[in-house]
């Protein structure tokens with residue numbers, strides 16, 4: 138072991154049959170880092186390398202300064218890596234009850250280190266109290282994943298690895314389990330590497346994104362920055378959107394609205410967003426934002442008319458532009474995406490550096506605690 142940089146630094150390169158991986162990234166060792174990319178780009182292989190289950194010709198991995206793997210010199214065996222692994226299909230022991238499965242995880246915790254994750258906390262956090270005496274053979278898919286997650290947490294991991302944990306679940310089970318993942322994120326200080334090819338899931342859960350393509354890392358960084366990076370393919374998706382971390386600052390009970398603040402703006406969002414001070418995550422689709430050069434407009438039904446500044450714009454199609462905005466009079470705030478026609482872009486004389494108003498037609502409140 139030796140001292141190194143904080144965070145997770147990974148570099149894995151080599152061949153698996155006909156597949157060549159050359160993945161290098163450095164991300165914070167906190168929050169959720171999503172490994173995102175199309176099927177077959179190497180996400181699971183990277184996760185297996187992190188767990189030590191796959192060993193390629195070249196490998197380096199350090200977690201918060203502790204070197205787990207360094208070329209030929211050091212290779213921490215898989216069973217000695219302090220990771221919890223949750224797979225697409227929960228592989229629970231059928232002969233053990235839910236409690237038995239959780240206790241198994243607890244027994245696997247290394248004897249030496251601290252044990253910040255307590256059994257009762259896991260039960261409470263994952264809503265397992267009612268299931269403890271049940272056989273795992275009678276659980277629903279979502280319940281099985283919650284137990285698998287609880288078992289992984291009780292091994293006291295320093296890093297949680299989750300490989301498409303929702304992919305085998307139907308919509309209803311996904312919706313059931315997502316709030317638990319969010320609570321986990323909010324309450325436990327365990328960094329998560331989360332493999333997914335579902336952008337909606339990533340937008341909801343991730344803080345950091347590692348964008349993969351054909352065995353390589355195309356970009357790694359804060360989720361909001363990568364979603365709005367015109368050099369990356371995400372801004373060209375029909376569902377391109379920006380996510381903004383907001384705080385509830387008030388309520389308009391007469392109209393059933395909540396007021397939330399993001400850097401550079403406050404927005405009104407539908408429904409009760411929770412007590413003042415609670416953090417919430419917003420998703421604003423590029424297609425839901427239009428621009429007004431002279432403003433703010435009068436007589437518009439759009440509630441959220443926000444001062445902003447144009448940072449840059451990229452042609453998306455012969456008729457369409459993606460515009461990257463920064464909120465606030467001086468463009469000092471959070472980033473937002475807008476889709477406008479090239480005709481409007483040219484007709485209104487829009488250009489980078491211009492201050493204007495962004496009309497946000499709808500805001501989705503992602504259910505983050």
Ligand SMILES: Nc1ncnc2c1ncn2[C@@H]1O[C@H](COP(=O)(O)OP(=O)(O)OP(=O)(O)O)[C@@H](O)[C@H]1O
Pocket residue numbers: 153154155156174175176177178179180181182183334
């Ligand atoms: N042990 C192996 N031997 C040979 N090829 C392998 C092996 N493991 C993975 N591959 C190949 O490596 C490529 C990347 O696989 P991987 O499972 O890492 O991709 P992925 O991005 O996680 O895909 P998905 O989203 O479909 O799970 C695939 O083409 C896969 O067939």
